[in-house]
Amino acid sequence: MERNVLRTLGDNTPDLIYTKDRQGRFTFGNMAFLRMAGAASLDDILGKNDFDLNPPDLAQGYADDDQAVMRSGEPLVDREEIIVDAKTGESRWHSTTKVPLRDDAGNIIGTVGITRDITASKRAALQVRQLNAELEERVAARTAELQALSEVLAYERNLMRILVDSVPDSIFAKDTRSKFLLANNAVARGMGATPQDLLGKDDFAFFPQDMAQRFYDDEQRLLQTGEPLLNQEEPAVNNQTGKMRWLLTSKLPVRNEAGEIVGLVGIGRDITLRREAELALRESEERFRSLTELSSDWYWEQNAQLAFVELEDPNGKSGFQRDQLVGKTLHDLPTTEILSGSWEEHQALVAERKPFRDLELRHVKDNGRACYLSLTGLPAFTASGEFRGYRGIGRDITDRKTSEERIQYLATHDSLTSLPNRFMFSEILNLAIESARRNSRKLAVLFIDLDRFKNINDTLGHEAGDLLLNEMAGRFKQCLRASDVVGRLGGDEFVILIQELNDPEQAATVARKILSAAVKPVSVYGQECRVTASIGICLFPDDADDEHTIMKNADIAMYRAKEEGKNNYQFYSPDIKARSLERLIMENNLRLALERNEFFLHYQAKRNLKTGEIAGVEALVRWQHPQLGIVSPAQFIPLAEETGLIVLIGRWVLKTACEQNVAWMKQGLPPLCMAVNLSVRQFFDEHLISDVAAALEESGMEPGLLEMEITEGMVMQDAERAIRILSAIKSLGVRLAIDDFGVGYSSLAQIKRFPIDTLKVDSSFIRDIPQNREDRAITEAIIAMGKTLSLTVIAEGVETKEQETFLRDHACDQSQGYYFSKPIAPEEFVTFMRQQTPALASYINGKN
Numbered sequence: 001m002e003r004n005v006l007r008t009l010g011d012n013t014p015d016l017i018y019t020k021d022r023q024g025r026f027t028f029g030n031m032a033f034l035r036m037a038g039a040a041s042l043d044d045i046l047g048k049n050d051f052d053l054n055p056p057d058l059a060q061g062y063a064d065d066d067q068a069v070m071r072s073g074e075p076l077v078d079r080e081e082i083i084v085d086a087k088t089g090e091s092r093w094h095s096t097t098k099v100p101l102r103d104d105a106g107n108i109i110g111t112v113g114i115t116r117d118i119t120a121s122k123r124a125a126l127q128v129r130q131l132n133a134e135l136e137e138r139v140a141a142r143t144a145e146l147q148a149l150s151e152v153l154a155y156e157r158n159l160m161r162i163l164v165d166s167v168p169d170s171i172f173a174k175d176t177r178s179k180f181l182l183a184n185n186a187v188a189r190g191m192g193a194t195p196q197d198l199l200g201k202d203d204f205a206f207f208p209q210d211m212a213q214r215f216y217d218d219e220q221r222l223l224q225t226g227e228p229l230l231n232q233e234e235p236a237v238n239n240q241t242g243k244m245r246w247l248l249t250s251k252l253p254v255r256n257e258a259g260e261i262v263g264l265v266g267i268g269r270d271i272t273l274r275r276e277a278e279l280a281l282r283e284s285e286e287r288f289r290s291l292t293e294l295s296s297d298w299y300w301e302q303n304a305q306l307a308f309v310e311l312e313d314p315n316g317k318s319g320f321q322r323d324q325l326v327g328k329t330l331h332d333l334p335t336t337e338i339l340s341g342s343w344e345e346h347q348a349l350v351a352e353r354k355p356f357r358d359l360e361l362r363h364v365k366d367n368g369r370a371c372y373l374s375l376t377g378l379p380a381f382t383a384s385g386e387f388r389g390y391r392g393i394g395r396d397i398t399d400r401k402t403s404e405e406r407i408q409y410l411a412t413h414d415s416l417t418s419l420p421n422r423f424m425f426s427e428i429l430n431l432a433i434e435s436a437r438r439n440s441r442k443l444a445v446l447f448i449d450l451d452r453f454k455n456i457n458d459t460l461g462h463e464a465g466d467l468l469l470n471e472m473a474g475r476f477k478q479c480l481r482a483s484d485v486v487g488r489l490g491g492d493e494f495v496i497l498i499q500e501l502n503d504p505e506q507a508a509t510v511a512r513k514i515l516s517a518a519v520k521p522v523s524v525y526g527q528e529c530r531v532t533a534s535i536g537i538c539l540f541p542d543d544a545d546d547e548h549t550i551m552k553n554a555d556i557a558m559y560r561a562k563e564e565g566k567n568n569y570q571f572y573s574p575d576i577k578a579r580s581l582e583r584l585i586m587e588n589n590l591r592l593a594l595e596r597n598e599f600f601l602h603y604q605a606k607r608n609l610k611t612g613e614i615a616g617v618e619a620l621v622r623w624q625h626p627q628l629g630i631v632s633p634a635q636f637i638p639l640a641e642e643t644g645l646i647v648l649i650g651r652w653v654l655k656t657a658c659e660q661n662v663a664w665m666k667q668g669l670p671p672l673c674m675a676v677n678l679s680v681r682q683f684f685d686e687h688l689i690s691d692v693a694a695a696l697e698e699s700g701m702e703p704g705l706l707e708m709e710i711t712e713g714m715v716m717q718d719a720e721r722a723i724r725i726l727s728a729i730k731s732l733g734v735r736l737a738i739d740d741f742g743v744g745y746s747s748l749a750q751i752k753r754f755p756i757d758t759l760k761v762d763s764s765f766i767r768d769i770p771q772n773r774e775d776r777a778i779t780e781a782i783i784a785m786g787k788t789l790s791l792t793v794i795a796e797g798v799e800t801k802e803q804e805t806f807l808r809d810h811a812c813d814q815s816q817g818y819y820f821s822k823p824i825a826p827e828e829f830v831t832f833m834r835q836q837t838p839a840l841a842s843y844i845n846g847k848n
Contacts, residue, residue, distance in 0.1 A: 012252060013169070013267060016094075016115035019101055022070060024049040024063050027110065036083070036115075058083075065098060066111045073108060075099040080118065092119040124277055170247065170268035173254065178202050178219045181263060190270075192240040208237055219251065223261055228252040233271065246275040302377070303389040306330070306350070310391075317396050318373065319365040335364040353379045353387050360397070372401040414488040416466055417473035425487035425495055429547050432499055436540060444507035446496040447536040447554035448476070448514060451566040453492035456529050458684045459718040464524045468531065475517040479510060495554070504539060504571065511535045511569035519567065527718070532567035534558050543572045589625060590636055590645055594652060598624055601656055602823035605832065606675075606794060606816045609808040614836055616673035616707070618816065619657035620823045621649065641679055650682040651691050658699035658706065660826055669833050675707045675737065680714050684721075689728045696732070703733030707758065711740050715754060723753060730755045737794070741782060752789055759786045763797025763817075770806045783812050 016033040020026055026045045029037065037053050039045050050059035058081075069076050076098040083094045095118045101110040170190060173182040180198040188195045191206040203212040214234075222229055229251040237244045247268040254263045298318045301310035308325045311318065318325075324334060331338070339360040349356040359375040377392030412424035420428060429445065436443050450472065457465035469492065476486045476494060485497040496514070498507055518533040536557025544550040557572040564570065593599055601619050608615040623631040640646040654676050661674045682688060696703055708729055715722040715738070726736055737758035738751070751759075761782050765775045779795070786793035795807045798817030807815055824832060 012250070012265075013171075014117065015169075016113070018113050018115075019110055020049075020066060020113070021110040022108075024066055033115075065096075069098050069100055069111050070108050073100050083115075092117055093122045094118060121274075124274060127281075168270075170249075170270070171266070172198075172268075173263055173265045174202075174219065175263045176223055176261070178216050186270075187268075190236065190238065190245060192238050206239055208239065211235070211237060219264060222251055222253060222264055226253050226261055233275075245270055245272045247271065297393045297395050299391075299393055300325070300375075300377075301380075301389060301391040302329075304387055306389070307332075309389070313394075318394055319363050319371050319396075321366075330359075330361070333361075333363070337362040350390075355379065360401075371396055371398045373397065414490075417470055417488050419473055419477075419494075420485060420487035422487070422489045425485065425489070425497070426547060426551075428485055428487075429497055429550070432497060433540060433545075433547060433550075436499070437545075441499075442501040442542070443540045444498040444501050444504070444510075445538050445540075445550050445554045446498070446507065446511055446514070446569075447538070447551070447558040448494040448496065449534050449558050449562070450492035450494075450518065451532040451534055451562070453531055455680055456524075456531065457492075458681070459721065460524060460527060460529075464527075464529075467524050468522055468529060471522050472518060472531075475520075476514060479513040479517055484510075495551070501539070504537075504542075507537050507539070507571075508569065511537060515567060515569065534561035534566050535569035536561055536572065537569060538572045586631075586636070587639060587643060589628070590623075590639060590643070593623060593625070594645075594648055596626075598626075599649065599652060600624060600825075601653065601660065602825060603660075603829045604816060604823040605821035605829070606814045607804075607820045609804070609812055609815055614672065614833060615814045616675060617661075617829070618675040618677075618709070619653060619660075620677075621653050637679075641681060644681060646679045647682050647685050650677075650679055651695075653677075654691060655695045655698065658695045658701045661705060662699050662701050664826075664830065664833075667830060669830065671702070671705055673705055673707050673735065674701070675709050677709045677739065678714075680711075683710055683714050683725065688725065689732070692729060692734060693732055696734075704735065707735035707737050709737045709739040709760065712738050713740075719753070723755070726755050737792075740796075751785070756791065758792040758794060760794045760796050760816075761812075766795050766797045766803055766807075766817075767799075769803050776806070779807075779812075780810055783807075783810055786813075787811065 011031045013030065014032055015030075016036055017028075017030040018026060018033045019028040025047050026049065029039070029042060029045050034040070034042065034045065037045055045053070050062040053059070054062065061081075065076055065079070076096070079096045081094055081096065082091050094115045096113060096115045098111050098113045100108045101112050103109050168186055170187040171182075171184045172180060172187045175181055179200055179202050183195045183198040185195060188198060191198065193206070198206075203215045206212075207215070218229055218232075221227075229249070232249050232251075234247055234249060235244050236247050248271045249266060249268040251264050251266040253261045254265055256262045298311070298313035298315075300308060300312070300318075303309050306329050307327055308329075309327075311320065311322045311325050313320070313322075320333075330336075339362060342358065342360050346356050346359045355376075355378045357376045359377075361373045361375065362370060363373055364370050374395045374397045375392060376395075377390040380388045380391050382388050412421060412427075413419065414421045432443055435441070453465065453468065456468060469488070472494070473486070473488065476496065480486060480496065480498075483499050485499075487495050487497075489495055496510065498510055501507060514535060515533055518531060521528045521530050523529075536554045536559070538544055538550045538554035538557060540550055544553050553572040557570045561568050561570040600622050602622055603617045603619055605614045606616045606618065607613070621633065621637075623633075623636055625631055637646070640649055657674050657676050661672060665671055678688075685691075692706075692708070695701075696706065710726075715726070730736060735758065736754075736756040737760055738754070738756055739760045740762040741759045759782060761779055765779050765782075768775050769779060770776060783793050792813045794814040794816055795803075795812050796816050798804050798807065798815040798819050800819060803817075804815050804819055821832065
């Protein structure tokens, strides 16, 4: 079959293929060569030389080339020449490659030649060179490589193999399953492989799936019908490089002596450069066409009286019909406004008969749409120097003006809510102050901060936060008069200007409307969210008489509203300013507290109600300030949450508590479960898991001895996200507890979804036990539910013997509170622990 394949390839390639002996006599020529030589069969050229077939000067050149190749043993590659067709007499360009022909012993016994008709490429190169010098260089850059195989087979096989691998076209043969039987170097290079790599493989190993499938379907159809596929232009993409080439491919069936189709052969020519040349030609033509059709310029002329006398606007870009323009001056143009910013400069230039640039007009077209135009003109003079008018070009600058207006809008408005931003509100407030001062009027500024917005933003994400801010902006605008202004300063801060104020009560009325509007629920991504607002009010001129002071005082009043429990408004007063200063001092001291090691931990023990033993301990942070003394957690924890410092403080608490627990065990105390509280910000902090892992690793404490406490409200803000975080903590081997349980009743149905170990009953239910029947019922229900879910139940805030007795009688697991243990220092806790052994007997006997 291989011989049939090679014979079929040789006779079907369009290139001239021939061989000569050392005396220059022809020993082989394919069908293309015979047609060029005007021979009817191979016998007509056998034994002849170039002098028998060509003019003497050409024949001598061919003979010299043959001798040079045989002497040097090196190939002659791509020598271009003009050959006259023996039949037609037509002169055509050809490219010839000659290589030495060797026998089985490696001796040079002649030459092999391949001559390709490159007339079409020459003509294409000439055309492309005329249109685009760059394309000519790319088209002319095409080179071909000829690799001679050193492996020599039998003479005929060796000859045909050299011929196949010498051809720069892709030549291949496949069996009936479309698997490669033969492939030359050109095919292998295109696939990023070697000819040997291709054998036995199909196109699916080298091309994208859809492309390989198309090749396969075409070949199978050929093998079934016997119809050849001729001159198909198709893309080929190399899987390794991703580079696409265009091939001109022909595929023909191969038959055995019985006439049966046993495979196919293919010849593919790389026409990428031609396709690129055609594409470049189309792009060049399109570019020139676009420059004409898409130009926004138009031509005009004015006479000495500055009336338009000519308009050349083939694309209608000016927005004027010719009869609308001719005979009229700029001031006479219909529905056209001269923009004052450039008119004075234009008049001065025209009076001096000087050129002008970029005179801007606003014109309303016949369709009612406004556009902006820019005129640029040069004065025209007669041969004697007499002024005869102006001529110039016009350009549509609507897009530019629209962009400028948009930029100006973005510079003065909040991009999210479209409300005036800080800069614009400042400008508006300054103008309002000047007007109020001139007319002896009052005004008010309301500084608004949304409460709990940061929790929602951190929990549901910034997109949810943006939706909520947009909703609030719309609600606030509906609460105001047309003369009032609401702006957004950034984040969750809004500000309102109330002008022409007759009485401070008017500002209070607006504040109450804002509070009422803010508190209404908002549905965000299927979650019902509620926020409240804290509002500070400053009056002009009573509280301040300039923009900066008004804004500062309104901000101070807003912080007073937050301190008063949020969801309220406060008017500015000097007393508020003093308290605001205290808060600022407290915040600054809080930022330095960690650096100065001012925080310390106290530990409160938990009692096992069944055995009376210490079941665990909870770490509680305290702050010792050098001047302020002990600062209550009720003072600094909310401030730490608000400023974000709680994350750093919580990280220190976690690390210190773990280290203390390990230190106790080294002192001989038994292992204890150490409980550490997580704040909302710390729970949703992206570094939480790594912080917990680092605290355990650095301290050496067993993960099972650490219990992280979270509040019920934290997990209910975003249950799905909370479950992911809890599961990650749980994977470290750490225990989880829900603190203050029972306050949010909605979570009772969902509690089983969370991977927790412990429920801590909120102290508000324990306080009135056993007197309050409802508190008893709720506590019993929580204990029963915890037992059903195999959870440890701990009661917080146990302060009396009656409370503890009730809890023990109802199978509560543990108690925590002042009745058993107050929060104490680490050293006192060691003593407390060692005193518990004698106390256990009393507890068991029911005396405690």
